Amino acid sequence: MIPDPSLADAFCRMATGGGFGTRKLHTNAEEVLFDVTRPCLLNGIPDLASRADLADRAIIVHLPVISGSERRFERELWDDFDQAAPAILGALLNGVSCAMANLEAVTLTERPRLADFARWITAAETSFGWAQGSFLETYAENRNRATLAAIESNPVAEATLALARAETTWGGTATELHAMLRNRFPLTCADAMTFPKDAARLASDLRRVQPLLRNQGISLTFARHGKEGVRQIVLECA
Template sequence: MDSVERLAHAINVYRDSCGTLWVDAPVNRALKLESAECRDYVTEKLLKELGCKPTKQVIDVLISKLRNTARAGPTVEVPIRVAAIRAGSGFDLASGDKIILDLADLQGRVVEVSLQGAQLTTYRRVSFSRPPGLLPLPEPHLGDNVNVRQALAPILPFPGDDARTVVAAVWALTSLVPIIPQPILMIVGEQGSGKSLLAKVLRELIDPNGSPLRRPPDSERDLFIAGASSYVLAFDNLTGIQKHLSDALCAISTGGGYSTRKLYTNDEEVVFTIRRPVIITSIDPVTVRPDFLDRTLLLELSALPDKRPILELEETHERCKARILGALLLSLQDALVARCFRRAEKLGDPHRLVDMHELALMAAESEHFGWTPEVVDAAIRSNRDQVRQLAVDASPIISLVTELAREGFEGTATQLLTKLEALAPKIQARRGDMPRSPEELGRALAREEPILRSRGVIVEKERGLAPARQRLIKLSLDSAAPVAAARRPVSLNPAHFAKRR
């Protein structure tokens, strides 16, 4: 048993903040202690140590010792694909912080983004989880003669000066910083517009996988399990999304947790805490809930005028990957260095994902990005306005409340509902799109308030004077905000009053 003791001390084990136990393995890899793969690894180590095949009892004894050591040991987070090494809170390259991108190749190489630059290395301070399906990234081209705009041009279905190219680049850049909220990239377009191909291409830039595009899971549990098994989540051809999955994707985008009962147990809990970049493709927007749209970058595609053979496209994509990845990493390094030595200017009315907005503007100062900060800022803001308009077009009350705010309103929810019903087109009333009770109207106002605020509408709730002390709602326009556009002519097309998914 001396050999078992020696191995128990030689093998590095630890646990993560969710309680999962891990074992370090070659090369730069972490294995779940309870996995079959880890058992095979331990068996191989015993075979080399003992000189003969170990018995099941010996294997079980070693795993038990490793389990006890891991439970009593330090807490270490185990990343997938991208890691942030930090000395403390925040992130500062000048303090020795780093971004590490796992190429997941046979040599165990990574790209280290630090104050010294973006360098290919075999960094040994972090071990990565490499679940089944995870594929290696190409060695990035880290030369001086690359920029994201030029490198992306051959693989995107729109020109380099199109704002959508900037949006795609911002999504990819942000995905390389796992400690900030991640955008949900929603790619919409008619059949034959190349949505699935674009989603696959963008995912493979950061996190290639044997199954790059998947059908959406049916439950929150399955969604978080998918997030624990890959870095980029890409779901293809959605026709809609249920509220609980919309909320779960919001949590995964900004960083959230989920707990569930461990299978085959009554009182053991499994906890997932993840933050992931997300890609969704659909013909129509999958939801118009404001909290989801606030985290969304939108790419709208049209039918491709010229169809190209898929093998030719794949060859082009493969040829461009290394240059795109290299340009993104160099842009990221320049942005993080700039962040070290000067404070970012305070943005007026920034995107909900303000870290993404600031990172993109700093990257735009790099010669490796390809756009000016003014162009990037305009593209992000224009995209946000485009996304918000989806909610306005689908909501039965936003335009009506904006019109009332223009005139000024103060009254109870019942009085407000009466006013809105008087303004609403008859077709809306017949379809039942309007809130049907004061309580339902109150919930709708709370849900739409971020969009209303962006249109300059102020919603105030207060108590009236004694003795009634009624709850009053006051609507007005913010004089400092841009005046919301006048109400558009009412359409009689029922499709324009689509119910909220």
């Protein structure tokens, strides 16, 4: 798990494009802007994409185990890479050329998060010998696995999903939902470090996990009811 939630936000902004402004020098008020758009590679043993926004933008790859007899020296690895590099570059350039030729003709049945990325890869499918539409299918499966892993590591998402599936439709205040989750799923909500201590924090965490729940067919909405405008949370299972 990424220890600092702000890191997940930073990775998301960098992957999709973002920037920030700061003073050019500490001695004056002139502002300089930095714009960054770069793919990010995260490596680790546990599931790193535990935040909903990061999980929905991630491609999860589980690498095979390398046995002791198959491990290689770094020099051998780089020698083989240097030999393969021209062919790798050629394949990538063929992919870009194919994508540029087919881009305007691509029609996506679904526009996922990172829709432009999905459109470009779909346009390049034939250059890599992939069946038409296979990338979107694989991408959807990967995102679903990432979503499930993120739910399993998030007590709020896990308990709310279980409640919505059990009740089909539920509505009430954040305070009522907080009590309901703690009573119905005591083991999931027992850890004070991972489950919100009060209703206000629960409402905030629910907004963060909305994409995860939506991916599993759960609609979560915040609304005001009655003359007094009481804030209510509504869960609906499709």
